[in-house]
Amino acid sequence: MPPALATLSGLGAGRRPALPAVPVRTAGLALLLAVAFVAIPLTATDYWYNAILIPFLIMALAGLGLNLTMGYAGQASLGTGAFMAVGAYATYNLLLRLPDLPLPVSLAGGGLIAGAVGLVVGLPSLRIKGFYLIAPTLAAQFLIEWIFNQVGWFSNYATSSAISAPRLVVLGHDLSNPAGRYALTLTSVTVVAALAWRLVGSQTGRNWRAVRDGETAAAVIGVPVAQAKLSAFFAGAAVSGIAGALWAFAYLGTVDARSFDLDRSFQALFIIIIGGLGSLSGSFIGAAFIVLTPILLTHLSNAILGGSLDGGQVSNLQRIIFGALIIGFLIKEPNGLAALLGRLRRTAR
Amino acid sequence: MTRLSRALRAVALATSLAGLPALSPSASAADETGAQAPKQYFPLATFRVGAYASSGIPSWAGIIDYLRYLNEVEGGINGVKLFWDECETEWAVEKGVECYERQKGGREGSPVPVFLPHGDPVSKALTEKSVADKIPLLTTGYGRTEAIDGRVFPYSFTVLFSFWSEASSVVNYIAEQVGGKDKLKGVKIATVYHDSPYGKETQVPLDLLAKTYGFENIQIAVPHPGNDQSAQWARIRQIKPDWVFLRGWGVMTPVAIKTAAKTGFPVDRIIGGIWSGSEEDVRPAGSVGKGYLAITPFPAGQDFEITKKIKAAIVDQGKSDLKDLKSFGSVYYNSGLIETIIAVEAIRTAQARFGKRPLNGEETQWGLEHLVLDEARLKQIGADGLVQPLRLSAKDHEGGGAGKVLQWDGAKWAIVSNGWVKSDRELLLPVIYERAAAYAKEKGITPRSDDTAEAGAR
Numbered sequence: 073m074p075p076a077l078a079t080l081s082g083l084g085a086g087r088r089p090a091l092p093a094v095p096v097r098t099a100g101l102a103l104l105l106a107v108a109f110v111a112i113p114l115t116a117t118d119y120w121y122n123a124i125l126i127p128f129l130i131m132a133l134a135g136l137g138l139n140l141t142m143g144y145a146g147q148a149s150l151g152t153g154a155f156m157a158v159g160a161y162a163t164y165n166l167l168l169r170l171p172d173l174p175l176p177v178s179l180a181g182g183g184l185i186a187g188a189v190g191l192v193v194g195l196p197s198l199r200i201k202g203f204y205l206i207a208p209t210l211a212a213q214f215l216i217e218w219i220f221n222q223v224g225w226f227s228n229y230a231t232s233s234a235i236s237a238p239r240l241v242v243l244g245h246d247l248s249n250p251a252g253r254y255a256l257t258l259t260s261v262t263v264v265a266a267l268a269w270r271l272v273g274s275q276t277g278r279n280w281r282a283v284r285d286g287e288t289a290a291a292v293i294g295v296p297v298a299q300a301k302l303s304a305f306f307a308g309a310a311v312s313g314i315a316g317a318l319w320a321f322a323y324l325g326t327v328d329a330r331s332f333d334l335d336r337s338f339q340a341l342f343i344i345i346i347g348g349l350g351s352l353s354g355s356f357i358g359a360a361f362i363v364l365t366p367i368l369l370t371h372l373s374n375a376i377l378g379g380s381l382d383g384g385q386v387s388n389l390q391r392i393i394f395g396a397l398i399i400g401f402l403i404k405e406p407n408g409l410a411a412l413l414g415r416l417r418r419t420a421r
Numbered sequence: 422m423t424r425l426s427r428a429l430r431a432v433a434l435a436t437s438l439a440g441l442p443a444l445s446p447s448a449s450a451a452d453e454t455g456a457q458a459p460k461q462y463f464p465l466a467t468f469r470v471g472a473y474a475s476s477g478i479p480s481w482a483g484i485i486d487y488l489r490y491l492n493e494v495e496g497g498i499n500g501v502k503l504f505w506d507e508c509e510t511e512w513a514v515e516k517g518v519e520c521y522e523r524q525k526g527g528r529e530g531s532p533v534p535v536f537l538p539h540g541d542p543v544s545k546a547l548t549e550k551s552v553a554d555k556i557p558l559l560t561t562g563y564g565r566t567e568a569i570d571g572r573v574f575p576y577s578f579t580v581l582f583s584f585w586s587e588a589s590s591v592v593n594y595i596a597e598q599v600g601g602k603d604k605l606k607g608v609k610i611a612t613v614y615h616d617s618p619y620g621k622e623t624q625v626p627l628d629l630l631a632k633t634y635g636f637e638n639i640q641i642a643v644p645h646p647g648n649d650q651s652a653q654w655a656r657i658r659q660i661k662p663d664w665v666f667l668r669g670w671g672v673m674t675p676v677a678i679k680t681a682a683k684t685g686f687p688v689d690r691i692i693g694g695i696w697s698g699s700e701e702d703v704r705p706a707g708s709v710g711k712g713y714l715a716i717t718p719f720p721a722g723q724d725f726e727i728t729k730k731i732k733a734a735i736v737d738q739g740k741s742d743l744k745d746l747k748s749f750g751s752v753y754y755n756s757g758l759i760e761t762i763i764a765v766e767a768i769r770t771a772q773a774r775f776g777k778r779p780l781n782g783e784e785t786q787w788g789l790e791h792l793v794l795d796e797a798r799l800k801q802i803g804a805d806g807l808v809q810p811l812r813l814s815a816k817d818h819e820g821g822g823a824g825k826v827l828q829w830d831g832a833k834w835a836i837v838s839n840g841w842v843k844s845d846r847e848l849l850l851p852v853i854y855e856r857a858a859a860y861a862k863e864k865g866i867t868p869r870s871d872d873t874a875e876a877g878a879r
Contacts, residue, residue, distance in 0.1 A: 233618045236548070384474070
């Protein structure tokens with residue numbers, strides 16, 4: 073599976089702000105983008121688009137959103153699923169009720185609305201610290217899922233509160249085929265990741281890290297702590313919101329609020345814990361691990377075992393292996409796979 | 422897909438060379454018959470692990486046992502034998518989509534005739550993909566109600582019994598009990614529902630029916646998962662409804678039955694919906710479940726002709742997919758059986774037109790839209806009483822719209838309704854078509870005319 077591997081190694085090379093390996097980094101990033109934008113569309117099949125690449129990219133984006141809030145600014149959150157839901161439902165309503173808006177604007181608008189909701193959800197962070205902050209974000213997760221379920225207006229009174237993409241058209245191009253949806257996803261992820269990269273390198277990003285590493289110290293040296301926390305919630309929720317809209321429209325097509333339940337929040341959390349907190353590439357590596365390893369295991373077990381074992385047993389076996397891999401990786405490198413890759417690269421050099 | 426499997430096969434080969442026990446790569450457990458004549462692929466997206474495994478396992482057994490019976494006793498469909506493989510979804514949407522994408526290309530030269538999503542969220546996620554790929558989705562007893570309008574949803578088949586029909590049949594059963602629809606005036610019917618998109622599906626039809634017949638429509642929500650319902654049933658004790666329509670899911674059903682018994686509400690006045698009407702739903706409630714009613718398009722029992730034949734040819738020969746033979750003839754087992762009978766008859770119908778060979782999705786879609794399962798045909802199959810008479814068309818992807826009412830006698834279900842309880846489809850269909858038209862407008866779909874299916878197939 074060359075494209076996915078290239079994605080991983082390329083992004084791994086694309087981070088590392090402090091090392092003097094700028095040419096390598098640029099080259100790696102250029103290679104990665106060339107693969108993602110040119111090589112993959114030339115070779116990929118429906119299966120690669122719909123089952124592997126699109127969900128991987130979107131969950132990486134959701135992880136990236138959480139990473140801004142939690143990895144960079146240290147504000148624990150279990151509300152990623154809720155922010156994704158807000159992004160999806162907001163984009164749907166923008167597309168439905170303002171049909172003149174172009175798709176990218178609706179998508180960005182959905183992200184901004186999700187960001188605004190994130191800002192409100194983040195308000196308790198001004199008084200609550202550390203892991204206790206999970207409680208209000210958890211409340212938001214349940215409340216928001218419930219609201220989309222109950223208030224028919226959000227889903228235009230569909231029988232089962234389901235929303236589906238009204239149209240995926242950009243500049244007259246119909247993007248509803250798998251390649252088009254991949255292009256939409258990849259472009260959005262690239263733009264958002266580039267913005268996020270600029271953001272974490274800016275003064276805002278430095279403020280976030282200062283708050284994460286020592287809130288009192290940050291306050292003493294004059295970092296605007298409240299502003300940093302709220303901006304982290306805003307940025308993280310906005311990115312997750314865009315991921316949610318893509319999940320609904322570029323990946324599944326039709327969803328209801330159950331697609332964005334607590335399990336989704338946990339998935340994003342595991343992605344960044346395994347990939348690496350406070351690392352943009354970690355979001356991608358973590359998503360690759362969480363989203364793709366089970367699929368890889370399925371294909372491996374089909375190839376090795378054939379149909380000789382009961383389907384249920386094979387699945388349970390895969391889960392055991394998956395769990396063991398997670399534990400193994402976290403023991404080997406508690407800071408996530410991104411740190412592990414960085415260490416490997418340094419020893420190789 | 423092919424590149425991936427090739428790469429993986431290489432890995433598999435490498436591991437087998439390294440001394441790992443490798444058993445014939447890419448061999449399918451289902452390759453049970455000789456590979457001479459072309460065979461029809463029948464993909465199965467199963468969930469044998471995860472939260473819903475207990476309902477999945479007997480359903481797959483019903484499906485697989487019927488396919489085995491067809492192959493071994495009847496020699497396939499008109500001589501075209503079936504083969505299948507399983508893809509585990511754990512009832513999760515992403516895995517379901519992955520399975521669909523993996524299986525949709527067909528296998529060993531046979532295209533995919535029909536796909537059984539087995540889950541409401543995944544069937545939604547596949548709605549548009551299935552149109553692009555021209556693979557019909559067969560959803561029995563679940564799925565989007567508007568998909569009954571095949572002019573807007575050409576590849577979604579909400580066959581048998583939609584949630585709207587479920588609600589209407591329950592009202593009609595109550596009408597039978599109180600002595601006619603004109604006696605429904607003033608009757609209090611409380612719907613206790615799982616507070617989810619699925620649970621709310623019956624609100625619109627019940628509103629309409631309440632307006633038509635004048636019964637009092639009370640809606641009571643139970644938040645997921647529903648393992649404490651004392652507040653809801655305390656309210657029911659206050660309201661004193663004549664009947665309770667229970668639309669549960671998972672643990673909610675046994676808890677509702679137990680709580681009803683505790684608060685003194687007569688259990689034989691509770692009618693469960695499709696997903697509150699299996700053995701797995703009632704058994705955990707214990708002895709207080711005795712007398713509980715449920716409406717279902719999947720009547721339980723082992724006395725249907727076809728179940729007897731399967732028992733003799735498959736189950737008694739030790740060839741059943743069931744590990745626990747107690748589930749033979751259960752609601753879920755029979756649901757798999759019924760679903761497969763419909764799919765197979767659709768393939769048979771399409772074979773009559775396109776030839777006795779493995780068919781693709783487009784051809785099976787034609788077969789589904791021209792499926793006629795009348796009493797005579799059902800007798801031939803041995804499924805009369807088990808499958809309701811069906812007649813599908815481009816305008817009507819539901820076909821039947823009737824259920825049987827079962828009653829729990831403490832150990833098993835008994836059918837208590839007088840045959841199939843029909844729903845008021847003539848009342849509901851206009852509203853369903855209206856909603857489908859609204860969906861078409863929102864999505865920019867031009868509905869097919871009634872006969873394009875015919876024209877497209879020519």
